[in-house]
Amino acid sequence: MLAKQDLLRSLPKIDELLRQETLQEEIGTAGGAFAAEAARALIEELRQRILGGATEVPTDLPSVAGMLRERLCQSRQPGLRPVLNATGVVLHTNLGRAPLSKAAAEAAAAVAAGYSTLEYDLDRGARGSRTSHIERLLCELCGCEAAAVVNNNAAAVLIALGEIARGREVIVSRGELVEIGGAFRVPEIMEQSGCVLREVGTTNKTRLSDYERAVGEATGALLKVHTSNYRIVGFVEETPLETLVAFGHAHQLPVLYDLGSGALLPPERFGIHGEPDVPSAVKSGADLVTFSGDKLLGGPQAGILLGRKSYIDRIKRHPLMRAFRMDKLGLAALEATLLAYRNPERAIEEIPNLRMLAQPLTAIEARADRLVAQLARMGIPAERLADHSQVGGGSAPTQLLPTAVVALRGIDPVPAEARLRHASTPVIARIAHDRLLFDMRTLADEEVGRLAEIIGEVVHA
Numbered sequence: 001m002l003a004k005q006d007l008l009r010s011l012p013k014i015d016e017l018l019r020q021e022t023l024q025e026e027i028g029t030a031g032g033a034f035a036a037e038a039a040r041a042l043i044e045e046l047r048q049r050i051l052g053g054a055t056e057v058p059t060d061l062p063s064v065a066g067m068l069r070e071r072l073c074q075s076r077q078p079g080l081r082p083v084l085n086a087t088g089v090v091l092h093t094n095l096g097r098a099p100l101s102k103a104a105a106e107a108a109a110a111v112a113a114g115y116s117t118l119e120y121d122l123d124r125g126a127r128g129s130r131t132s133h134i135e136r137l138l139c140e141l142c143g144c145e146a147a148a149v150v151n152n153n154a155a156a157v158l159i160a161l162g163e164i165a166r167g168r169e170v171i172v173s174r175g176e177l178v179e180i181g182g183a184f185r186v187p188e189i190m191e192q193s194g195c196v197l198r199e200v201g202t203t204n205k206t207r208l209s210d211y212e213r214a215v216g217e218a219t220g221a222l223l224k225v226h227t228s229n230y231r232i233v234g235f236v237e238e239t240p241l242e243t244l245v246a247f248g249h250a251h252q253l254p255v256l257y258d259l260g261s262g263a264l265l266p267p268e269r270f271g272i273h274g275e276p277d278v279p280s281a282v283k284s285g286a287d288l289v290t291f292s293g294d295k296l297l298g299g300p301q302a303g304i305l306l307g308r309k310s311y312i313d314r315i316k317r318h319p320l321m322r323a324f325r326m327d328k329l330g331l332a333a334l335e336a337t338l339l340a341y342r343n344p345e346r347a348i349e350e351i352p353n354l355r356m357l358a359q360p361l362t363a364i365e366a367r368a369d370r371l372v373a374q375l376a377r378m379g380i381p382a383e384r385l386a387d388h389s390q391v392g393g394g395s396a397p398t399q400l401l402p403t404a405v406v407a408l409r410g411i412d413p414v415p416a417e418a419r420l421r422h423a424s425t426p427v428i429a430r431i432a433h434d435r436l437l438f439d440m441r442t443l444a445d446e447e448v449g450r451l452a453e454i455i456g457e458v459v460h461a
């Protein structure tokens with residue numbers, strides 16, 4: 001009891017702590033009020049630990065000052081920071097989905113800190129359009145009549161439905177009532193857009209006759225949704241887009257296609273099977289096609305709408321367009337990403353997601369061997385294993401991509417995985433069969449050295 005009282009009494013006073021010479025620089029950066037609050041919280045925490053019966057609580061001034069400095073330093077870490085993706089999930093939604101190409105990152109950086117031609121026409125010396133360049137590029141690359149861009153694909157679908165079919169029924173197959181990552185669910189988007197969802201068919205089979213029976217006075221549009229993040233297999237039947245388009249047009253009904261992943265090239269070219277591509281969807285005659293900018297397109301977060309000019313023009317005048325518009329950094333990155341597609345080989349080389357998907361297994365294995373060798377030089381035993389990575393981001397959910405992983409030997413994977421997440425550059429790895437694995441598909445060649453350093457920090461700590 002007495003020891004407890006002694007310990008409590010020996011805790012430093014807050015102002016005494018804040019006067020410590022060793023803290024002054026950190027306090028200057030953090031701000032006096034913030035530092036005082038952090039000091040108060042720290043002392044209170046130590047008090048509670050002592051009251052709880054802990055005896056190993058540091059109470060001397062230098063130790064407590066050291067703890068406070070550590071906390072002030074930590075609090076300066078931004079919440080949004082770069083990480084190394086060693087998960088092998090290429091379009092990792094939680095890790096930012098699509099890393100930008102060098103050209104796209106540079107384009108965004110170039111307009112970030114200064115003024116730009118965001119809404120200025122240099123030829124006329126007057127106000128210009130913020131998206132006309134991008135729209136022209138999209139039309140050229142995808143073979144469509146007109147294009148518009150918004151913040152993300154969820155916004156694209158919402159605005160398209162709201163403009164084209166507000167107050168009317170939109171017919172959707174029961175097999176396509178998609179949920180993407182929790183917040184985007186077709187029935188709810190439909191409700192938000194002011195349309196009435198008319199479900200047809202069953203989960204596994206929807207035939208043209210199901211659409212035929214549902215069409216009536218109240219119908220405003222037909223919507224096809226790509227089942228991005230799941231597949232229905234077995235006894236299945238869906239109505240192909242071309243059939244739906246012919247049927248819709250025979251009834252003067254617009255056909256909307258939410259394509260989701262947005263590959264501008266045939267995905268087979270970078271090793272993906274069973275995913276639709278944008279130019280083919282446009283060619284099939286859908287009146288509006290919507291997709292994300294940061295899935296298989298490999299650009300910034302964006303929602304892209306392509307299709308008939310009359311519909312696109314109406315959508316551009318929708319009051320939500322202003323609320324959903326992209327910012328200049330995203331626009332710069334999107335334009336630079338799209339430019340790469342003029343030469344498809346160049347696009348696959350320069351756009352990180354496409355490169356990661358397209359790279360041959362031998363290249364991934366070579367990268368794994370480099371990491372193993374580098375770790376061996378640091379005295380850390382590791383080996384290369386064969387495994388599978390995933391496309392991710394709600395694309396090709398059933399496709400497994402053969403990959404090479406590096407597994408650490410003789411190390412408890414659970415605490416090591418946690419320590420890696422808290423490293424100076426956080427590393428996100430995966431644990432399988434009780435081993436900590438680094439999938440080399442989603443790491444760039446330039447990142448191998450840094451990864452080895454961080455593993456060293458964590459293993460030797």
Ligand SMILES: *Cc1c(COP(=O)(O)O)cnc(C)c1O
Nearest residue numbers: 152153154180228259260261292
């Ligand atoms: C991913 C996806 C969306 C949502 O796109 P965001 O760009 O993430 O808003 C909508 N529909 C489908 C079919 C998708 O795959």
